[in-house]
Amino acid sequence: MANELIPQPVRGYLLSGIKYIFKTHSPKLTLVIEESSGMSRNQVYEAAEVYLCTKISSNTERIRVSKSPKGKNLTIRLEKGEKLVDFYEGIELKWKFLSTDSKQNNPNDPSLRSEKRYFELTFHMMHKEKVLGCYVPYVLERADAMKDEERVLKMYTLNSNYPYNGIKWESINLEHPATFETLAMDQELKNAVIDDLNRFVKRKEFYKKVGRAWKRGYLLYGPPGTGKSSLVAAMANYLKFDVYDLQLANVLRDSDLRKLLLGTANRSILVIEDIDCTVDLPDRRHTDGKKQHDVQLTLSGLLNFIDGLWSSCGDERIIIFTTNHKDRLDPALLRPGRMDMHIHMSYCTYHGFKLLASNYLDIHNHHHLYGEIQDLLKETEVTPAHVAEELMKSEDVDTALEGLVKLLKRKKLEGDECEAEVEKKTAAKRQKTGNQQKKSVRKNRRIATKRSSKRLSARNPNLY
Ligand SMILES: Nc1ncnc2c1ncn2[C@@H]1O[C@H](COP(=O)(O)OP(=O)(O)OP(=O)(O)O)[C@@H](O)[C@H]1O
Numbered sequence: 001m002a003n004e005l006i007p008q009p010v011r012g013y014l015l016s017g018i019k020y021i022f023k024t025h026s027p028k029l030t031l032v033i034e035e036s037s038g039m040s041r042n043q044v045y046e047a048a049e050v051y052l053c054t055k056i057s058s059n060t061e062r063i064r065v066s067k068s069p070k071g072k073n074l075t076i077r078l079e080k081g082e083k084l085v086d087f088y089e090g091i092e093l094k095w096k097f098l099s100t101d102s103k104q105n106n107p108n109d110p111s112l113r114s115e116k117r118y119f120e121l122t123f124h125m126m127h128k129e130k131v132l133g134c135y136v137p138y139v140l141e142r143a144d145a146m147k148d149e150e151r152v153l154k155m156y157t158l159n160s161n162y163p164y165n166g167i168k169w170e171s172i173n174l175e176h177p178a179t180f181e182t183l184a185m186d187q188e189l190k191n192a193v194i195d196d197l198n199r200f201v202k203r204k205e206f207y208k209k210v211g212r213a214w215k216r217g218y219l220l221y222g223p224p225g226t227g228k229s230s231l232v233a234a235m236a237n238y239l240k241f242d243v244y245d246l247q248l249a250n251v252l253r254d255s256d257l258r259k260l261l262l263g264t265a266n267r268s269i270l271v272i273e274d275i276d277c278t279v280d281l282p283d284r285r286h287t288d289g290k291k292q293h294d295v296q297l298t299l300s301g302l303l304n305f306i307d308g309l310w311s312s313c314g315d316e317r318i319i320i321f322t323t324n325h326k327d328r329l330d331p332a333l334l335r336p337g338r339m340d341m342h343i344h345m346s347y348c349t350y351h352g353f354k355l356l357a358s359n360y361l362d363i364h365n366h367h368h369l370y371g372e373i374q375d376l377l378k379e380t381e382v383t384p385a386h387v388a389e390e391l392m393k394s395e396d397v398d399t400a401l402e403g404l405v406k407l408l409k410r411k412k413l414e415g416d417e418c419e420a421e422v423e424k425k426t427a428a429k430r431q432k433t434g435n436q437q438k439k440s441v442r443k444n445r446r447i448a449t450k451r452s453s454k455r456l457s458a459r460n461p462n463l464y
C-alpha cells in the first residue's frame, strides 16, 4: 500500500528518516576484544573463547572441534564469522568472532603469516557500565570455573639428565585418584584440613591486608604407608592445583633452586618429601667457577628463601613437607608459625578400616567379622596401605576380611612377641645393672674400710 500511495523519492526519504530515528535512539557500543594485548595474551579473549562455547545454539552454523592427546574432553570453539547472542540480566549481548589475515611479512611463507583474531561484543550504549563492571568479570569468572573443571592436573618432577642439560621441571599428568572421600584418616582432622584449604583460597584480600605472602604450609608426618603422599594428591585434586615434587637432593646449586622455584606456576603445591632424609644433604656445593665452598641450606633457611620469593608475586601457593620422623626435624621448622598445620597420619583405625572396606569391597553395612577386626585394630599397629593391600587380595568379601583378620592376628602376635622381647631385655638389663651396682657398692665399701683403717692406723699407729 505504501508503495502505491507514497511516491518513490518521498518513500526513500521517509525510510532513511526512520532509520536515523532508530539509530539515534538505540546507539550501540561495540567492544573489540583482541587475542593479545601487547606481548601477553588477553585474558578477556581467552575467557570469551571458553565461555562462548557453552552458548552455542541451533543458529550457529560452524564450530571448531579439537582434542589434545592428554585432554579429557573435546574442545569446542566458534568458527570465524560466527555470531551468537547471550543475555545477562535482561541485556542483549551480541558476540561475533572475526579474524583478519595480515600477510605483510612474507606472503609466500605461510609460517610468517600472522592472523589477528578478535571478538566483537555489541550491546546498547546505556548498558556500558553494567557490561564492563559486571558482565565481563562474570565471563572471566565463569571461564575460570570451566577451565578448572576440565583441567588436567600436572605433576612436575625434576628431570634426570642433570647436570648435563641444566635442571628443569618435567611434567606428566597427575592421575593419582586419591580424594578426601577415599582417604582413611581421622574424620575431624580431615574436616579441619578441608576447612583450612577452603579458608586459604578465599582469603587473598586478607593476606594482602596483613602483608603476608599468600601461602600455606603443611607438615605431614607419620610412618610409611599411612597416606601422606595420598593426602598431597587429595589436596591437589580438591583444589585443582598442580603438584611440583622438589627432590632437594638433586638440586646442587642455590641458583638452580631459585630458578626452579621461580619456574613453579600460580595455584600449585610444592612438595618436599621425606625431609628428614633431605636435611643432611651430603654435598651441597657452589660449583660455579673453580671455587668450591659448602653451602649450608637448612630447611628453615629454605622456607625464608621461599617466603621472600613468593611474597613478591602474590600468587596462591601451598608448600607441603612430609616426613616419617618428626622428631628428627630441625626444631626451627617445628616452631609455631613456621608450618601452618601439622598433620599426623596415623595407623589404621576402625573408622579408617570401614572407609577402606567400603571403597575396596563395596561393603556399606555391618559384617560379622567387624567386631573382631575392631578389637584387633585397637591392639595392633597396621598401616592403611597394608590393610588396603589385604583387602585387594580377593573380590570375595568374606575371603578378604578373613585374610585381614589373619594379618591382624599375626601382627598382634609379632607385637606381643616384640613387647615380650623388649620386656625380657629390660629385665635382663635391670638385673645386670642391679648386680653391677651391688658389686660396686661392695667394692666401694671395701675401699672405704681400707681407707678408714689406714687413716685410723695413721692416727693411732699403736692400735694396729
Ligand atoms: N590413609 C589412607 N587412606 C587410603 N589409602 C591409603 C592410605 N594410606 C595409604 N593408602 C594406600 O597405600 C598406598 C601408599 O600410601 P602413600 O604412598 O600415600 O603412603 P605414604 O605415607 O606417603 O608412605 P611413605 O612414607 O612411604 O611415602 C596408597 O597408594 C594408597 O592406596
Ligand SMILES: [Mg+2]
Pocket (backbone or CB within 6 Å): 228, 229, 230, 273, 322
Ligand atoms: Mg609418600
